[in-house]
Amino acid sequence: MLTIGQLATASGVPTSTIRFWERRDLLVPAARSGGQRRYTEDALAQVGLLRLCQDAGFTLTEIRQVLAQRAADPTRWRELVEAKMVDVATSLRKLRKAYDLLSHALECTHDDIVKCPRFQAAVENRATATGRTALAG
Amino acid sequence: MLTIGQLATASGVPTSTIRFWERRDLLVPAARSGGQRRYTEDALAQVGLLRLCQDAGFTLTEIRQVLAQRAADPTRWRELVEAKMVDVATSLRKLRKAYDLLSHALECTHDDIVKCPRFQAAVENRATATGRTALAG
DNA sequence: CTGGCGCTTGAACCTTGGTTCAAGTCAAGT
DNA sequence: ACTTGACTTGAACCAAGGTTCAAGCGCCAG
Numbered sequence: 001m002l003t004i005g006q007l008a009t010a011s012g013v014p015t016s017t018i019r020f021w022e023r024r025d026l027l028v029p030a031a032r033s034g035g036q037r038r039y040t041e042d043a044l045a046q047v048g049l050l051r052l053c054q055d056a057g058f059t060l061t062e063i064r065q066v067l068a069q070r071a072a073d074p075t076r077w078r079e080l081v082e083a084k085m086v087d088v089a090t091s092l093r094k095l096r097k098a099y100d101l102l103s104h105a106l107e108c109t110h111d112d113i114v115k116c117p118r119f120q121a122a123v124e125n126r127a128t129a130t131g132r133t134a135l136a137g
Numbered sequence: 138m139l140t141i142g143q144l145a146t147a148s149g150v151p152t153s154t155i156r157f158w159e160r161r162d163l164l165v166p167a168a169r170s171g172g173q174r175r176y177t178e179d180a181l182a183q184v185g186l187l188r189l190c191q192d193a194g195f196t197l198t199e200i201r202q203v204l205a206q207r208a209a210d211p212t213r214w215r216e217l218v219e220a221k222m223v224d225v226a227t228s229l230r231k232l233r234k235a236y237d238l239l240s241h242a243l244e245c246t247h248d249d250i251v252k253c254p255r256f257q258a259a260v261e262n263r264a265t266a267t268g269r270t271a272l273a274g
Numbered sequence: 275c276t277g278g279c280g281c282t283t284g285a286a287c288c289t290t291g292g293t294t295c296a297a298g299t300c301a302a303g304t
Numbered sequence: 305a306c307t308t309g310a311c312t313t314g315a316a317c318c319a320a321g322g323t324t325c326a327a328g329c330g331c332c333a334g
Contacts, residue, residue, distance in 0.1 A: 010264070017321085017322065035330075046251065048257075055231055081242055082243070092236065095228055095229050114183070119182075119186070127149050151293080174311085
């Protein structure tokens with residue numbers, strides 16, 4: 001059995017965070033020995049799962065839902081995962097654009113980047129995608 | 138000349154955010170007419186630049202630095218941009234992994250994902266990459 | 275018995291990026 | 305003159321995801 005400190009070291013997640021997650025119902029309350037938490041190796045996988053879910057862009061609230069419905073309601077679970085895949089794909093596209101724009105910023109010969117047509121196109125693109133209504137001309 | 142409301146509509150950035158950015162020295166204080174801010178079309182590009190920098194993952198603090206050194210110190214400016222490109226590339230790799238893992242989660246035949254070798258490999262990978270020291274066996 | 279380490283708790287605090295609110299000002303229209 | 309609508313300010317508030325702190329407990333070594 002691991003203490004919380006050992007679990008923290010093994011998983012790379014601070015003790016403060018592990019307790020925080022338990023308070024937030026993301027981890028089942030650990031067994032106690034003399035008031036102290038004791039973990040099995042399984043907990044390592046649980047903690048790892050939480051970090052991976054975070055990497056995938058789930059908020060803690062979403063993760064709680066996913067976990068709750070993991071075994072209980074496979075249909076709903078798949079929906080949540082599929083929805084998140086769409087989010088991730090969107091983020092990927094945005095990040096790729098950002099990367100291209102950064103790399104262009106290094107190449108760009110315009111002395112002021114706000115005059116660069118490529119930059120202006122990107123702004124324009126973003127603005128139209130984000131609730132702009134008036135002044136469209 | 139645009140009022141702040143018109144600029145907000147044109148750029149897709151709320152008035153509250155525009156004022157916030159000005160307070161944070163990310164926008165030069167607008168000219169005033171009877172106490173009210175008045176903007177030229179240039180401001181539209183400035184606001185757009187801010188949003189694009191955010192998309193690229195710069196924090197507001199970083200953006201302030203980048204802007205401050207844009208004309209003043211081209212060398213330093215390139216460094217900041219190059220450093221951010223590295224960050225973005227890292228984020229891209231992580232997101233791709235997350236995406237693959239999500240898609241695998243939908244396919245996976247293991248009834249509990251924490252038993253799936255692919256999941257365990259991902260956890261292991263993440264843990265070793267994140268300051269793990271003890272219990273490496 | 276005393277240190278000291280690692281654990282416990284709840285509460286307070288932190289950072290980032292804003293949003294909302296109260297109270298007031300300004301310009302235009304009728 | 306009065307109303308209306310958009311604007312002004314500083315201050316308070318929000319959400320997420322933690323971190324830090326004070327005060328105290330359990331247990332082992334010396």
